[in-house]
Amino acid sequence: MPALGSLIDTRSPAFQANATRMAERLAEVRAIEARVVAASASQRDKFERRGQLLPRERVARLIDRGSEFLELSPLAGLGMHDDDGKNNVQGGGSICGIGLVAGKRVLITASDSAIKGGTIAPMGLKKALRAQALALENKLPLIALVESGGANLMYQAEIFVDGGRSFANQARLSAAGIPQVAVVHGASTAGGAYLPGLSDYVVLVRGRSSICLAGAPLVKAAIGEDASDEELGGAQMHAEVTGLGEYLAENDAHAIALTRELLDKLPWDAVVAEPSAPAPLFDAEELLGIVPADEREPYDVREVLARLVDGSDFLEFKALHAADTVCGHARIQGHAVGLIGNNGPIQPQGSTKAAQFIQACCQSGTPLVFLQNTTGYMVGRAAEQAGAIKHGSKMIQAVANAPVPKFTIVLGGSFGAGNYGMCGRGFDPRFIFAWPSARTAVMGGAQAAKVMDIVNRNKLQRLGLPANDEALAAMSDALRRRLDAESQALFGTARLWDDGIIDPRDTRRILGLCLSLAQEAQARGLHPNSFGVARL
Ligand code: COA
Numbered sequence: 001m002p003a004l005g006s007l008i009d010t011r012s013p014a015f016q017a018n019a020t021r022m023a024e025r026l027a028e029v030r031a032i033e034a035r036v037v038a039a040s041a042s043q044r045d046k047f048e049r050r051g052q053l054l055p056r057e058r059v060a061r062l063i064d065r066g067s068e069f070l071e072l073s074p075l076a077g078l079g080m081h082d083d084d085g086k087n088n089v090q091g092g093g094s095i096c097g098i099g100l101v102a103g104k105r106v107l108i109t110a111s112d113s114a115i116k117g118g119t120i121a122p123m124g125l126k127k128a129l130r131a132q133a134l135a136l137e138n139k140l141p142l143i144a145l146v147e148s149g150g151a152n153l154m155y156q157a158e159i160f161v162d163g164g165r166s167f168a169n170q171a172r173l174s175a176a177g178i179p180q181v182a183v184v185h186g187a188s189t190a191g192g193a194y195l196p197g198l199s200d201y202v203v204l205v206r207g208r209s210s211i212c213l214a215g216a217p218l219v220k221a222a223i224g225e226d227a228s229d230e231e232l233g234g235a236q237m238h239a240e241v242t243g244l245g246e247y248l249a250e251n252d253a254h255a256i257a258l259t260r261e262l263l264d265k266l267p268w269d270a271v272v273a274e275p276s277a278p279a280p281l282f283d284a285e286e287l288l289g290i291v292p293a294d295e296r297e298p299y300d301v302r303e304v305l306a307r308l309v310d311g312s313d314f315l316e317f318k319a320l321h322a323a324d325t326v327c328g329h330a331r332i333q334g335h336a337v338g339l340i341g342n343n344g345p346i347q348p349q350g351s352t353k354a355a356q357f358i359q360a361c362c363q364s365g366t367p368l369v370f371l372q373n374t375t376g377y378m379v380g381r382a383a384e385q386a387g388a389i390k391h392g393s394k395m396i397q398a399v400a401n402a403p404v405p406k407f408t409i410v411l412g413g414s415f416g417a418g419n420y421g422m423c424g425r426g427f428d429p430r431f432i433f434a435w436p437s438a439r440t441a442v443m444g445g446a447q448a449a450k451v452m453d454i455v456n457r458n459k460l461q462r463l464g465l466p467a468n469d470e471a472l473a474a475m476s477d478a479l480r481r482r483l484d485a486e487s488q489a490l491f492g493t494a495r496l497w498d499d500g501i502i503d504p505r506d507t508r509r510i511l512g513l514c515l516s517l518a519q520e521a522q523a524r525g526l527h528p529n530s531f532g533v534a535r536l
Pocket of ligand 1: 115116117118119148149150151152153154187189190191192215
């Protein structure tokens with residue numbers, strides 16, 4: 001058995017420094033995530049007064065007791081729009097994740113109605129669209145716990161047109177055979193009223209659900225009619241008169257219980273039992289100190305693999321050829337996978353090796369796992385003349401067209417076309433997670449600053465103007481700092497370049513879950529129809 005060894009010295013100053021830096025970054029991420037949770041929980045009194053559960057309590061009651069909830073994009077929109085990234089963090093205004101409900105794997109989205117009335121801001125919309133894409137690709141029922149003031153009117157121009165896509169997706173998901181359940185805990189107004197309208201099953205909460213195209217003040221203003229909220233869109237009205245709701249609950253907890261009962265009754269295949277798998281030979285704790293804080297410092301991705309794959313058993317593919325691009329077969333929590341990692345920039349031969357490996361994995365139906373940590377494709381005369389573009393394109397083509405499930409973990413650098421060839425977000429991996437050490441940008445800040453310095457100096461020379469070294473240095477410095485800030489993991493996760501920042505020690509468990517989801521989806525037969533379920 002070709003088990004990997006390890007040369008890591010956990011007592012070395014370099015390892016200790018890396019581990020300390022990683023722990024600091026992780027603590028920063030977790031602290032911000034905790035602030036979103038605290039912001040929502042701070043509204044407890046208001047919710048209790050209204051006899052309601054808080055949004056996170058709804059999710060906790062919905063999932064099977066003691067089961068895991070894989071939360072996705074908890075920091076969507078960080079530092080954008082109303083979210084200031086520091087004291088007022090909003091998590092995209094929703095809670096999204098995958099969990100078990102009545103033994104069935106489901107995708108859950110919940111309006112975080114304790115924050116800005118659960119309204120949808122631009123990154124919250126992106127998060128909602130991603131949730132729908134995940135439900136479709138992984139063939140998961142979608143449960144929406146709704147309580148939302150609809151579009152955040154301050155940013156309507158950024159969400160109105162694209163927001164239509166979420167409704168088109170609902171219709172298409174229904175037609176594809178993906179059941180959607182909306183539990184309406186409170187307001188679901190205006191455009192938001194179509195969310196339950198387009199769901200296959202709607203659970204109403206007596207005295208709380210309010211589903212109407214326009215609330216009482218707008219109706220008075222628009223057509224001069226005096227109408228109460230209950231007459232316009234109350235739970236009882238929809239249960240008895242319109243039939244917009246299938247089930248009428250007495251309160252939030254009852255609504256969740258009804259939803260669990262519904263899921264229990266739906267014939268949907270059970271979760272595949274995790275195959276028993278030998279643990280890696282080395283401690284996952286050591287993952288914290290392996291990746292250097294500076295992506296230009298050499299490291300060996302095999303040290304990560306040794307702590308990730310079952311029994312540290314890794315069959316390396318073409319080990320003696322293009323050693324900068326590491327490819328090989330292994331198992332993660334019992335699932336066969338093909339892994340690709342970087343030991344530095346991707347050389348032309350590394351590209352062809354990876355392209356061939358990807359094709360071989362596609363031939364055998366083996367899911368692919370990309371471990372990104374690269375400054376990109378090798379540049380310079382030698383690399384260009386060796387066909388860097390031609391060979392890199394083969395790798396990019398293979399990644400883009402590989403029909404097998406793909407998963408990406410951004411361990412460190414994800415620069416330049418390395419982001420593309422190593423299956424960044426644009427290449428539609430099923431899931432992509434970042435370590436706190438992830439850095440994603442077209443190039444490093446220092447390189448970008450040097451490029452612009454050369455461009456500016458050439459321009460001044462062409463115009464016959466003197467170069468002001470001080471001004472040019474200030475411009476370079478500003479650009480360097482900007483790119484460095486924009487490449488940080490928190491900046492990327494805010495923009496949904498990944499599905500969340502994970503603790504490196506959880507990588508194996510999370511990949512195992514994602515691989516199980518892919519395996520279950522492959523086996524699951526849907527029952528599509530042409531127009532989705534219409535409420536007749
Ligand atoms: N756009 C932007 N901000 C909104 C908003 C909207 N559509 N609806 C609510 N908010 C904000 C409020 O200004 C408030 O902000 P703050 O936290 O900075 O004070 C926050 O969300 C909570 O609103 P509040 O009314 O205090 O909470 P609530 O729980 O009592 O009521 C709603 C929530 C959603 C029922 C109520 O705010 C409402 O009816 N909003 C308008 C809904 C609407 O007509 N939307 C049409 C959009 S298509």
